[in-house]
Amino acid sequence: MLNIFFGDYPGENYIDDPDLYFDNTYEDEWLEDERAKKMVREVDRSELMGPNLVISPVLGSIPVTRLSGGVKALIQIDHDPEHVYNASACGDNCSRWLLRIGQDKDVLVRLGHIMHFCDVDPLNIRIDNTGEVVHSQEELLRRVIMDGLLDNGEKG
Numbered sequence: 001m002l003n004i005f006f007g008d009y010p011g012e013n014y015i016d017d018p019d020l021y022f023d024n025t026y027e028d029e030w031l032e033d034e035r036a037k038k039m040v041r042e043v044d045r046s047e048l049m050g051p052n053l054v055i056s057p058v059l060g061s062i063p064v065t066r067l068s069g070g071v072k073a074l075i076q077i078d079h080d081p082e083h084v085y086n087a088s089a090c091g092d093n094c095s096r097w098l099l100r101i102g103q104d105k106d107v108l109v110r111l112g113h114i115m116h117f118c119d120v121d122p123l124n125i126r127i128d129n130t131g132e133v134v135h136s137q138e139e140l141l142r143r144v145i146m147d148g149l150l151d152n153g154e155k156g
Helices: 019-024 034-044 069-079 092-104 137-146
Strands: 002-006 047-050 051-054 060-064 084-086 107-112 125-127 131-132
Touching: 002 092, 019 069, 034 047, 034 051, 034 069, 034 092, 069 092, 069 107, 069 137, 092 107, 125 137, 131 137
Parallel strands: 002 107, 002 125, 084 107
Antiparallel strands: 047 051, 051 060, 125 131
16 A cells, blocks of 8 residues: 655655665666566656666666656665655656555655645555545545644645
């Protein structure tokens, strides 16, 4: 299940900048599986050829360190359960992938905003702050606002 912590995550295993962290810690095997290739194709509109090469229609041949911060975060969320990643580094175009990952395994991410989950209905998201499970975008929005989960003045 996808678990989301809203606001400032207190754990020592939190990665605030998944883009930079990826560049220094990714493992080649993460970039060799089909799910990572599909993520790169859908989110970045590029082809992941392997752990050292991406073919971008805009940039040409690029190293994996030039992937978007969103797709880097998704790959890490999928492959590194030891850390909690800042999913605010992802755009709304990553929301379907967060849900897909959460269908296959329990993952915990942090958000500093309310992500739009692409009109997926029903949702199945657990709000880690309260333990409550929500099943629609409207319910997610209502719970985050009513529970004041982002009332710390933070943006993104």
